[in-house]
Amino acid sequence: MKKVTKTITSVVGGGLIFGAIGVSASESVTVDPGDTYWGLAQNHDDVSTEEIVEANDYDPKMLPVGAEIVIPTDETSNGEAGQDMVTHTVQPGNTFAEIAAVYDGVTVDDLERLNPDVDPYSLTIGSELVVVDYASEDDTSEDYVYHTVQPGNTFYEIASVYDGVTVDDLLEANPNVDPYLLIIGSEIAVPTE
Template structure:
């Protein structure tokens, strides 16, 4: 990640007439180089998380193409880090949406989006792909995976938490391939 570019978007005259004050007309992008990851890119920007980058870009987090322009959302405008949404693109299916987000299944998408019709996804609409609050409530907290973390190491940091507790609370996580920047549920009881 060597090249960061600022793009200026011309403001619409209508917005200026009606006082669109405080709206940022800048968005930053990063050109992906060999070895770049969303986590590594997020580390270079204050207030930007891996989840923010996944949400703002259509690329599979496990296979970001070299040369791709990654949009960097303004860290201050990131709404709620406990909820990740996906904007429906042409050709999206629940199956390929779930495949983009580590640990998310089609069943999760149905549970988080009651009444969703998988045969009639509306381009431009948003669906919830991860909602950390709804699943676990106040009896849990979250650990963001850092380079080198293992379930054993994470469990040792929290009093009374075992590897078995982590496996039970994170059934969709592969304990042998933790994704840097992902959030692991830590049960408090």
């Protein structure tokens, strides 16, 4: 059975220049073995194969099994503007290196940075990994330094090492990290401002 996620995202791009922000509705579908862009278009009303190809960064001849494919549901959605992130559903035998090789420009370091709470040596089948985060690409990385978690570290201890940083700052900067289950070797974003 296909997993379909409906999302609503803002299309900011050129709209800000003209004083308007468009809203784009889209769905995402997890790729199963044998899926094609054409087949996905046939299963969704009012969307062409070309629109699906434009809304995604995958080779149309080889869709990666487990990848999330964006299905635009109106004309304002295409390319990166129609999605905030690309995720990959972990399949049996997947490794960070194998997943990174499937996506253009993605490295193992990118996967580790985008998924700090995931143990790369113990991937859970069916879990979602962030592969590309377009929202974070807009942020300047100079707003954060990264602290590598050591044995015994807590958010309180990490905050006390950095001037002016509170536990609440760390919680806000790391919304996907469970402060009670810090993984040794993972990186915690520490705000610099």
